[in-house]
Structures are given as structure tokens and as C-alpha cells.
Amino acid sequence: MIDPVLGSRLQFALTTIVHIIFPVMSMGLAPFLVYFTWKDIRTGEPIYEQLRRFWTRIFAVSFVVGTVTGIVLEFEFGTNFAAFSTTAGELFGGPLALEGMMAFMLEATFLGIFVFGRERVGNALYMVSAVAVGLGTWLSAVWILIANSWMQTPRGYELTTANGHTIVELVDPVAAYANPRFPWMFVHMQNAAVESVALFMAGLGAYFVFRHHVWEYPVENVAFWETTLKFGLIALLVTAPLQVLHGDLYARHIVETQPQKFAAMEAVWETDSYVPEYIVAFPTSLDQLLDPRAKEIFGIGIPGGASWLASGGDPQATIQGLEEFEGKQPPVAIVFWSFRMMVGLGFWFVLLAVWGGYRWWSGELLEDDLLHKALMLSTLLGIVAVELGWIVTEVGRQPWVIQDVLRTTDGVSPGLTAGEATATLVGFAIVYLGLLALYTYVVVRIVRAGPPDGDDLATRDASERPASEVSADD
Amino acid sequence: MTEPAALATEPLFGLPLADLWFGLVFFILAMFLFLDGFDFGVGALFATREDDDERERLLAAIGPFWDGNEVWLVVFGGALFAAFPSVYANLFSRHYLLMFAILGALIVRGLAPEMYEQRHDDGWQRWWGRAFVVGSLTAPFFLGMFTANWVTGATSIVTLPALVVGLAVVALTVVDGVAFLRLKTRGDLRDDLETDGYRALGAYLVLVVAALGSVYAVEPALRSALLSAPVLALVLATLAFAGAYAAATRADRYYVALGAAAGLVFALVAIVAGLMYPSIDRAAGLTVETAIVSTLQLNLMSVGAAVLLPLVFVYFAVLYTAFSGPIETGESY
Numbered sequence: 112m113i114d115p116v117l118g119s120r121l122q123f124a125l126t127t128i129v130h131i132i133f134p135v136m137s138m139g140l141a142p143f144l145v146y147f148t149w150k151d152i153r154t155g156e157p158i159y160e161q162l163r164r165f166w167t168r169i170f171a172v173s174f175v176v177g178t179v180t181g182i183v184l185e186f187e188f189g190t191n192f193a194a195f196s197t198t199a200g201e202l203f204g205g206p207l208a209l210e211g212m213m214a215f216m217l218e219a220t221f222l223g224i225f226v227f228g229r230e231r232v233g234n235a236l237y238m239v240s241a242v243a244v245g246l247g248t249w250l251s252a253v254w255i256l257i258a259n260s261w262m263q264t265p266r267g268y269e270l271t272t273a274n275g276h277t278i279v280e281l282v283d284p285v286a287a288y289a290n291p292r293f294p295w296m297f298v299h300m301q302n303a304a305v306e307s308v309a310l311f312m313a314g315l316g317a318y319f320v321f322r323h324h325v326w327e328y329p330v331e332n333v334a335f336w337e338t339t340l341k342f343g344l345i346a347l348l349v350t351a352p353l354q355v356l357h358g359d360l361y362a363r364h365i366v367e368t369q370p371q372k373f374a375a376m377e378a379v380w381e382t383d384s385y386v387p388e389y390i391v392a393f394p395t396s397l398d399q400l401l402d403p404r405a406k407e408i409f410g411i412g413i414p415g416g417a418s419w420l421a422s423g424g425d426p427q428a429t430i431q432g433l434e435e436f437e438g439k440q441p442p443v444a445i446v447f448w449s450f451r452m453m454v455g456l457g458f459w460f461v462l463l464a465v466w467g468g469y470r471w472w473s474g475e476l477l478e479d480d481l482l483h484k485a486l487m488l489s490t491l492l493g494i495v496a497v498e499l500g501w502i503v504t505e506v507g508r509q510p511w512v513i514q515d516v517l518r519t520t521d522g523v524s525p526g527l528t529a530g531e532a533t534a535t536l537v538g539f540a541i542v543y544l545g546l547l548a549l550y551t552y553v554v555v556r557i558v559r560a561g562p563p564d565g566d567d568l569a570t571r572d573a574s575e576r577p578a579s580e581v582s583a584d585d
Numbered sequence: 586m587t588e589p590a591a592l593a594t595e596p597l598f599g600l601p602l603a604d605l606w607f608g609l610v611f612f613i614l615a616m617f618l619f620l621d622g623f624d625f626g627v628g629a630l631f632a633t634r635e636d637d638d639e640r641e642r643l644l645a646a647i648g649p650f651w652d653g654n655e656v657w658l659v660v661f662g663g664a665l666f667a668a669f670p671s672v673y674a675n676l677f678s679r680h681y682l683l684m685f686a687i688l689g690a691l692i693v694r695g696l697a698p699e700m701y702e703q704r705h706d707d708g709w710q711r712w713w714g715r716a717f718v719v720g721s722l723t724a725p726f727f728l729g730m731f732t733a734n735w736v737t738g739a740t741s742i743v744t745l746p747a748l749v750v751g752l753a754v755v756a757l758t759v760v761d762g763v764a765f766l767r768l769k770t771r772g773d774l775r776d777d778l779e780t781d782g783y784r785a786l787g788a789y790l791v792l793v794v795a796a797l798g799s800v801y802a803v804e805p806a807l808r809s810a811l812l813s814a815p816v817l818a819l820v821l822a823t824l825a826f827a828g829a830y831a832a833a834t835r836a837d838r839y840y841v842a843l844g845a846a847a848g849l850v851f852a853l854v855a856i857v858a859g860l861m862y863p864s865i866d867r868a869a870g871l872t873v874e875t876a877i878v879s880t881l882q883l884n885l886m887s888v889g890a891a892v893l894l895p896l897v898f899v900y901f902a903v904l905y906t907a908f909s910g911p912i913e914t915g916e917s918y
Contacts, residue, residue, distance in 0.1 A: 172699060178652060179695040183688050185662050189677025190684050196677075200670020201878045205886055208663030211656060212893040219656045220900035223649030224907050232907050243900075274671060274875055281882045282593070524678035531681045538685065542692065549696065553703055 116523045118532030119191035122539055126183050127505075128498055129543045133177030133550075135497055138252060138301060139308030140170045141245035143342065144225075148241040152234045160569060161335050161562035162342075168557045171226045176550050178219070180543075191532075195512055195522030198278050202268055202287055203258050210254030218247025252300060260292035262513045263504070264368050270516075279516070291368055295361045296504075302350050302357065303500065306460060307493030309346035313467065314490025315558060316340025320476075321483035335562045337477065340486075344467045344476075351460040358457060359420065366421040369514060371436040372507035375446040377417050378405040382432040388416025392451055403447045441509040445502060453499040456492055463489060593881040602887055603877040606668040607858070607865060609890065613664055615854035617657035618728075618754070619761065619847045624651040626762015628694060628721020629755070630781060631714065639774050640714065644698050645912045646769035651698075653904060655691070667886050669876040675869040680731055683742045687727045694720030722755055729754030733796070736860050737804045738867030746799045753792035757849060759785035760830065764843040767834070771911045782834050782842075790827055793820075793853070800860070806867075810860050819859065823852045 113121075144166055151159035185207060188196045196203070221243035224232055228240065267287030268279040281287055319336035322328045330336065366373045379386055392410035394400035399408055405417075413419075415426025422428030433440050463485060470476045512519040596602045624647045631643050666673040677684050697717035701710055733750035734742065763782035767775050797820070801811050810816060826848035833841035865873050877883060 175652065175695055175699050178655065179692045182655075182659055182662075182691060185659060185666075186677060186684055186688060188666070189662075189673045190681050191678070193674035193678035196666065196674035197671045200666055200673060201882050204663065204666030204668075204670050204673065204878075205882060205889075208660065208667035208886065209889050209893070211660035211663040212890065212897060215656045215659055216653070216893075216897045216900055219653040220897075220904045223653060223904050227649040228907050236903075236907070274871065276671070278670075280879045281885075284881070284885055524674070524681075526678055527681060534682065535685050538689070542689065546692070546696070549700065553699070556703060 112529040113533045113536060115527040115529055115532040116520050118529070118536045119187075119523045119527065120519065122191065122532070122536045123184075123187055124505075125536075125539055125543060126180065126187065127501070129547060130177065130180040130184055131497060131501060132494055132547075133173045133180060134248070134251070135304045135307050135494055136173035136311075137170055137177055138248045139304035139306075139311075140166055140173070141248045142305060143308065143312075143346070144170060145241050145245045148238060152238055157564075157568050158335065158338055161332070161564065162338065165335070165557070165562040167226060169554060171222070172550065172553050172557070174218075174222060176546060180546070183539075191524055191527065192512075192522045193524035193526075195517060197276050198517055198522070199262075199513060200278070201281055202261055202265075202279055206254045206258040206261075206288070210251055210258075214247050214250035214254060216247075217243050218251065221247065249301065252304075253297065256296045256300060257288050257290075257293055259504075260296050261287060261290050263296075263508060264290045264292040265513050265516055266290045279513075291364070295364050298357055299354070299361055299500070300497075302354050303493070303497050305346055306350035306354055307497055309343045309350055310460065310463075310486075310489050310493035311343070311491070312339050313343030313347060313463075313486045314488075316343055317483040317486035318490075321480060321487065324477045325480040325483065332561050332564055335564075340476070341471070343486075344464065344471060347460065347464040348468050351457070351464040355457045355461055358454070362420050363423050366430075369508065370431045371433060371439060372441065372446070372503075373421065374431055374433045374436070375441045375443045375507050376450040376503060377430065378403040378408070378433075378443055378447040379417070379430050380404055380406070380433045382429060382435055384418060384427050384429045385415045386417040386421075386430045387412030387414050388420055389451075390416070390454075400448075401444050403444055439510060441507050446507045449499040449502040449506070453496050453503060456496040456499070459489070460493070460496075592884045593879075596880060597884045597887055600887075602880075602883050603668075603873050605887070606664070606877065606883070607862065607873045610661065610664050610668065611854050611858040613657055613661045614732075615851045617654070617661055618725075618757075618854060619850040620654035620657060621651065622725065622758040622761040622850060623647070623765035623843075623846075624654055624762075625694070625721045625725045625755075625758040626760070626785075627766060628717050628762075629759050630762055630766065630778070631721070632718040633781065634774075637710075642770055642774065642912070643766065644701065646766055648698070648912075649904065649908050651695075653901065655695070658691075664890075668878060668883065669865060669871075669873075670878065672866045672869070672871055672876050675866050675871065676735060679740060679868060680734060680742060683727060683731055683734070687724060687731065690720050690724035690727055692720075693717075694724050721758075725754045725758045726751040732857055733800075735866070736857055737800060737807065740868055744803065746796060746803055749792060749796045749799050753789060753796050753853075756785050756789035756792055757853065760789055760849065761843075761846040764830070764834070764839070764846040767837075768839040768843060769910075769912050779834055783831065786827055786830060789849070790824075793823060797856075807860055813859070816856055816859050819852050819856045823849060823856075826852060 144163065147159050147163040147166065150156070151163045188203070221240040224236065224240040225244050229237060232240070265279075267281065267283035267285070267290070269282050270277055271280045272278070316336045316339035319330045319333060320340055323330040323333040323336075362373065362376075365376070374380075377386065377388075386405070389405060389408060389410040389412045392403075392408050394403065395409045418428040418430060419426045421430050433443065466482055467476065467486065470479045470482055476482075508514055510518050510520065512522045627643050627647050631640060634640050634643060662673070693716050697713050697720055701713040701717060704710070729751035730742065730747040732754070733739075733747040734744060737744065737746055739747065760782060763778050763785060767778055767782075770778070797811060800807055826845045830842055830845035830849065833839075833845055861867070863872050863874070865871055865876050878886075
């Protein structure tokens with residue numbers, strides 16, 4: 112039997128880590144689908160119908176799995192974190208309710224039209240549906256991130272007592288909901304979602320391009336996959352550099368608002384100035400892996416780099432060490448290594464974008480098999496980077512569930528028994544593994560089936576297209 | 586007009602906002618039970634159809650709708666959390682395993698149709714067809730248990746009222762599902778469903794009476810509320826809606842029958858709310874007045890809900906209009 116506190120934390124970690132995959136897919140696909148739908152309606156070119164229909168299938172299955180796993184998270188605040196919900200409900204429940212009414216409803220209703228209604232509604236309403244679905248996914252993120260960012264930088268509240276419990280009461284809605292962390296999180300998360308989908312598209316496209324052009328193993332609809340690869344690369348060229356630059360500024364904001372999280376990200380124990388940034392760090396012993404300390408670690412350090420990052424340009428700047436936060440250290444190893452891996456992946460994606468962009472520009476995009484392999488290997492790495500980033504954010508805030516207000520251990524439901532916690536944790540471990548397997552299975556089937564083609568495409572296009580284009584397509 | 590500075594101290598327009606939110610929470614629960622209710626009912630009726638084509642038509646009937654319908658449950662949770670956070674915390678943690686049973690059933694119900702359509706071999710479809718039926722039967726059953734325990738203030742999960750209300754809610758979703766399907770199908774399938782509707786309606790009426798009787802027997806504190814005028818009026822309304830449902834079904838007036846099914850759902854949820862008020866969580870000793878959030882937050886949430894919920898009705902109107910009338914199979918993308 113597992114301790115109810117540990118069980119609840121592990122269960123929430125498991126259920127969020129699995130859930131976030133599906134919103135990343137749907138939020139990241141949203142701008143692409145709006146664009147493909149627009150081009151399909153405006154130009155009637157079959158490639159856009161193929162892109163729209165193929166990626167809508169992936170979107171639809173991501174949305175279904177995202178819905179059923181998302182309700183679990185909402186309910187877990189009540190079931191497993193009842194003390195947190197009682198304490199913070201006034202500020203935390205509101206954004207969740209507004210997310211449901213403003214965003215989720217918009218997304219779920221228009222998704223019905225977007226997925227099933229192409230033949231039933233006119234172009235205008237169909238386009239509206241695409242935009243509404245996309246907007247809904249992004250508005251969802253607004254409210255969820257308002258709730259989460261308030262836990263990182265709580266503002267606009269007072270502590271008071273109600274029914275014998277200490278609770279937070281809203282006193283300044285603007286300060287609370289437009290809290291300092293929100294804009295940082297929103298930009299970083301949305302850009303990460305698009306970047307993840309860009310990598311997913313580029314990786315899939317690269318696989319089929321590699322098979323067709325390098326292996327010379329003919330692939331049906333290879334033009335579709337070439338276009339997919341190119342769309343992925345374009346989006347990667349925009350999002351990858353933005354993510355790194357934005358992340359750099361975001362780190363400075365963390366120094367100001369959550370200094371102990373930053374100290375954990377850098378594994379700085381003693382307050383010091385001229386702290387180096389270890390862009391590459393290797394654990395040389397198990398001790399260093401489990402208990403990293405920046406001063407002892409073997410790596411390549413930029414002198415004064417971490418100080419420079421923390422202060423926005425001053426290599427002599429002082430960084431507060433973890434020792435200043437007695438008894439309040441997060442699990443440093445998890446935060447330190449996750450942060451390093453996320454940053455490393457961020458730079459890798461920039462390299463991939465530049466490499467791919469250069470090959471495309473020099474007309475060798477379809478021939479560079481090393482690039483294809485690198486992109487294939489990176490297909491899912493965007494999602495991995497998102498997971499690592501959230502681990503830094505959430506584990507880095509520990510031992511607090513609301514920074515400096517409520518400890519995670521004090522947020523768990525008081526009546527929860529070890530038996531209950533164990534039963535649901537084991538249940539979720541089994542169900543969510545099955546869910547991931549099924550999702551993977553369905554996505555692989557959709558990819559193997561490829562885009563719709565031939566007679567399956569809307570006939571209006573074939574009749575309207577000039578003859579030369581029809582033959583070029585066949 | 587309320588001045589901005591007064592937002593923190595006075596309810597908007599002097600309205601009884603705490604009571605309105607109590608009503609709103611149950612209204613949202615009723616919307617969920619009506620809309621996703623017919624999806625559950627379709628899932629239950631799926632078990633009665635053997636023919637592949639008929640099964641496809643049942644799935645096609647709810648395809649564009651069920652996801653939006655299920656969001657009413659998310660909004661129910663959100664509204665309860667936003668307006669009465671301590672109730673949300675107490676209720677959900679007290680019925681810990683039951684809540685996860687509901688979630689598990691919803692996961693199975695949501696995945697099954699998606700999986701069913703992926704492959705067309707018999708073994709696969711038999712398996713996912715069964716999963717769809719099981720999810721569609723257990724989700725409303727557990728939800729009925731949860732609602733009954735909420736009203737009676739039971740601290741254990743399995744109680745007599747919980748079991749009877751659970752079965753009643755399942756029967757109600759079948760009544761609802763028949764009404765919806767008769768609107769969305771045609772031919773023999775539509776004719777066959779008529780009898781299912783009468784049977785489910787009969788079962789529902791028996792179970793509602795049994796449910797009220799079991800609450801009367803088990804929970805002496807609720808006896809006077811059970812015999813109060815509003816609750817008795819709602820029981821009479823249930824009988825009237827049942828009569829209207831049967832008559833409209835016989836006369837093939839599909840929209841009227843669906844409206845009567847909605848009436849049955851709203852009457853049941855109103856009975857639940859009526860038995861509870863002014864308490865909102867008897868087991869935790871919380872009333873609407875003591876559990877409500879601060880006036881400032883309540884005012885803001887009320888403005889949000891007043892603006893957004895009418896829009897939600899517009900979204901649903903657009904969706905249901907786009908797919909009005911019987912649905913053919915094979916429509917998608």
C-alpha cells in the first residue's frame with residue numbers, strides 16, 4: 112500500500128504527463144488546420160484537401176483522448192487534492208469553469224461540424240468551424256495557464272477563514288488572473304505546441320521522402336509527404352529560434368519570481384557571483400546524477416553564463432543558492448537534468464530548422480538522407496521537450512503546490528486512505544498505458560493509410576482544375 | 586447599476602447569486618444528463634441491434650454530438666468548483682472510488698466508438714461494441730449513485746437509494762436515447778425502437794417511485810422534504826411528461842417525444858435539487874450560504890456565465906441545425 116500523499120502526487124504526475132500529449136497535438140495542429148481549410152476552400156487544390164482531411168483525422172483522435180483524459184485531471188483536484196481545492200478553489204475553480212464555458216464548449220461543438228460536416232454545411236460555416244475549433248483549443252490554454260501560473264506567482268488574494276479552513280479570497284482580480292507568470296507561460300507553451308507538431312510533421316514527411324527518394328521504395332502520394340515535410344520545416348524555422356530566445360528571457364523572470372526554482376535548475380547550492388552556465392554536463396558518478404551540484408559537475412561551462420542568464424547580461428551577478436531556502440528545496444536532480452535536456456533539445460531543434468532550411472534553399476531537401484534520419488529521430492522529441500519543461504515547472508515549485516502559500520503535502524485530501532490511493536494509482540497505470548498504446552496504434556494506422564486520394568477526393572476539384580495540373584498530379 | 590467598487594461587497598443588481606448558482610449547477614447537470622443521456626441511451630440500445638449497418642447508423646447518429654454533450658459534465662464540475670469549492674472538495678474526495686468509476690466508464694464510452702470504426706473485422710468490432718455498451722450503461726449508473734449519495738449525505742458508496750437511483754438513471758437514458766434515435770433514423774430501425782421506448786419508460790417510472798420510497802425509508806431527515814409541495818409537484822410533472830412521451834411516440838411526433846424526455850430529466854434533477862436545498866452537502870454540513878465563494882468572485886463568475894452560456898446555446902443550435910434530420914452512415918471529413 113502506498114502512502115496517500117505520495118500516491119496522489121504520482122497519480123497526478125502520471126495523468127498529466129499522459130494528458131498533455133493530446134492538447135499539444137490539438138493546439139499545435141490548430142493553426143495548420145485553419146490554414147489548410149482556408150487554402151482548400153479558396154484554391155480547391157487537391158493537396159490542401161488532402162492536408163486538411165489527413166490532419167483532421169489525427170486532430171479528431173487526439174481531441175477524443177484529450178477529452179477523456181482531461182476530465183480526469185479536473186476531477187482529481189476534488190478527489191485527491193481536496194484540501195488544495197478548499198483552500199484555493201475561489202481562485203482556481205473560476206478559471207476552470209470559464210475554460211469549460213468559453214473554450215471547451217466552442218471547440219467540442221464546432222469540432223462536430225469540422226469533422227463530420229464538410230458535405231452538410233457551406234464553405235463559410237465550415238471555415239468558421241475550423242477557426243472556432245482552433246480558437247477553442249487556444250482559449251483552453253489561456254484559462255488552464257491562468258490557473259497554473261497563479262500557483263507559480265500567486266497575486267491578488269488574501270488569506271481568510273471559512274468553515275474552519277484557511278482559504279484564499281480574491282481581492283484583486285486583475286492582479287490574480289493577469290499574474291506575472293501567465294504571459295510567459297502562454298507564449299512558451301503555445302509556441303512549444305506548434306513546434307512539437309512541426310517536428311511531428313517534418314519527421315513523418317521525412318520518413319516517406321526518405322523511403323521514396325533515398326531507398327527508392329515507391330511511396331503513394333509522395334507529393335503529399337514532401338509538402339508535409341515543407342510545412343513542418345517552415346513552422347520549425349519560425350518556432351524553434353523563438354522558443355530558445357523566449358526561453359532565455361523566461362529564465363530571467365523565474366530568477367525574479369521563484370529564485371529557488373532557478374537555483375534548482377542550475378543546481379547552485381551556495382549563493383555566489385560569476386556562476387558559470389553548464390551547457391553540457393555529464394554525471395561522472397551515480398552520486399552526481401542523483402545529487403547534482405554545479406560546482407562539482409563535469410561539464411563545459413561558460414564562465415559567468417548562469418549569472419548572465421539570471422541578470423540579463425551581467426556575468427558578475429549573484430545567484431541565490433539553494434542553501435538559502437532551508438527545508439524548501441525541490442528535488443534538484445529531476446529539475447536540473449530535465450532543464451538541461453529541455454534546453455539541449457531546444458538548441459537541437461534550431462539546428463534542425465537551419466539545416467533543413469539550408470538544404471531546401473539549395474535544392475537538396477529530398478536527397479539529404481542524414482537530414483531525413485535526424486528529422487525522423489526527432490519526430491516525437493518536441494513532445495518530450497514539452498514534458499521536460501513541465502517537469503521543471505511543476506517539480507521545481509516543490510515543496511509548494513502554491514508558491515510560498517500551501518505545501519503540496521498539505522493539499523492532499525485528508526480522508527484519503529492508502530487502499531484507495533493504491534487502487535486508483537495502479538488502475539491509472541494500467542489504463543493509461545493501454546490508452547497510449549491505442550492512441551499510438553490509431554495514429555500509426557492513419558499514417559499508414561495515408562491521405563485520401565483519387566476518387567475519394569471531392570469531384571468539384573477535378574472538374575475545375577486545368578488539365579495540365581490533373582496529369583501532373585497523376 | 587452596481588458601481589465597480591461595490592463589486593466586492595454587494596451582489597450584482599442585488600440578485601440572490603448564491604441561490605442562482607445553486608440552480609445553475611443543477612441546470613448544467615440536467616443539460617449533461619439530457620444531452621449525453623441520449624448518447625448513453627444509444628450505447629445501451631446498441632446492444633439490441635445485431636445488424637452491422639444498423640449499428641453503424643446508431644454510431645453515426647451521435648458521432649458529431651457526443652463530445653460536445655460530454656463537455657456539460659466538465660462545465661458542471663467547473664461551476665461547482667468555482668461557486669462552491671468546499672463542496673467540490675468534500676463531495677469528490679468522499680466518493681473517491683465512485684468518481685474514478687465514473688471517469689473509467691466515460692473513458693471506455695468515449696474511446697469505444699472511435700476504436701470500433703478503426704477496423705472492420707468481426708472480433709475487433711465485437712470487442713469494442715461490447716465496450717461501448719458497458720461504458721454507456723455504467724457511466725449513467727455510477728452517476729445516478731453519485732447523485733443519490735449526494736442528496737442523502739451517505740458516506741459509503743453502495744447504499745440502497747444509490748443502487749435504485751443508478752438503475753433509474755440508466756432507464757432514463759434509454760428513454761432519452763430512443764427519442765433521439767427516432768429523430769435521427771428512419772425505416773424499420775425507427776419502428777423497432779418504439780417498443781424499446783415504452784419498456785424503458787415503464788421501467789423508469791417504477792424505478793423513480795422505488796427511488797423516492799428508498800430515500801423515504803433510509804433517510805428520515807428527508808421525509809418532510811419528500812412530502813413537500815414542490816417535490817410532489819415535480820413527481821406529478823414526471824407523470825405528465827411520461828404521458829406526453831408515450832403519446833408523442835405513438836403519434837410519431839419525434840421532437841415532442843424528445844422534449845418530453847428532456848422534461849423527465851429536468852424533473853428528476855429538480856427533485857434532487859429540491860430535496861437538497863438549502864443544504865448543498867449534508868454529509869459535510871455545508872449549506873448554499875456557507876459554501877459560496879466571496880461576493881467579488883461570485884459577481885465576476887456571474888458576469889462570465891451570463892455572457893458565455895447564451896453563446897454556448899448558440900453553438901449547440903448551430904451544431905444540431907447542421908445535422909438536423911436522419912443521419913446517413915459514411916458521412917465524415
